[in-house]
Amino acid sequence: MAESTVWWLLAAAMVALELFTGTFYLLMLSIGLAAGALAAHLGLSETAQLVVAAVVGASAVVLCHLFKRRRRGDPSVRSLRSVNLDIGETLQVDHWLADGTAQVRYRGAQWTVVLAPGQPAEPGTFRINELVGSRLQVERA
The missing domain is CATH 2.40.50.140 (Nucleic acid-binding proteins)
Structure with a gap:
């Protein structure tokens, strides 16, 4: 099985898990897994694929958290x-x-x-x- 296929299957599993739990953060991690799949399509090494997936996924989670925190406030x-x-x-x-x-x-x-x-x-x-x-x-x- 190709490396990109494994990444896509992991991303799909993460999206399915997100649908069951309702947490938006798992969706952000699935974006990171999709980035890992794209890195595999580009022919990058396994280490580079892991780094790309981790950086993109973590960045998406942090951005999502910052966006949620910025919108929170006292009820008006x-x-x-x-x-x-x-x-x-x-x-x-x-x-x-x-x-x-x-x-x-x-x-x-x-x-x-x-x-x-x-x-x-x-x-x-x-x-x-x-x-x-x-x-x-x-x-x-």
């Missing part, structure tokens, strides 16, 4: 919105109950709405700022 309304698409949406409250809640129709269903602390219980347009259990916490829009 924008990042919360990517998790819960209701945050930031507006709705109309016609009247408030004595306990500071209201019943509204939102997205085709009946929802209980609660006021954010410090907000007046007056009818009007409100913006969803948090989902608390099955209740929508709102503030004045």
Whole structure:
């Protein structure tokens, strides 16, 4: 069996393993294995193939890690919105109950709405700022 075939089989096995585990780092290592296969196609020695595979794979892992770390940060309304698409949406409250809640129709269903602390219980347009259990916490829009 040709050396390049072994590299390609290892790369395919690494991709399959990545599909089972869901870690992006194994995919980066498979890129290194594919680079080793390309080095074998170029006729480089076994040592050179190993070095190419190790350098490319390690570089891809480091770049992936740096990219992930750079994007991480404190949650903000924008990042919360990517998790819960209701945050930031507006709705109309016609009247408030004595306990500071209201019943509204939102997205085709009946929802209980609660006021954010410090907000007046007056009818009007409100913006969803948090989902608390099955209740929508709102503030004045």
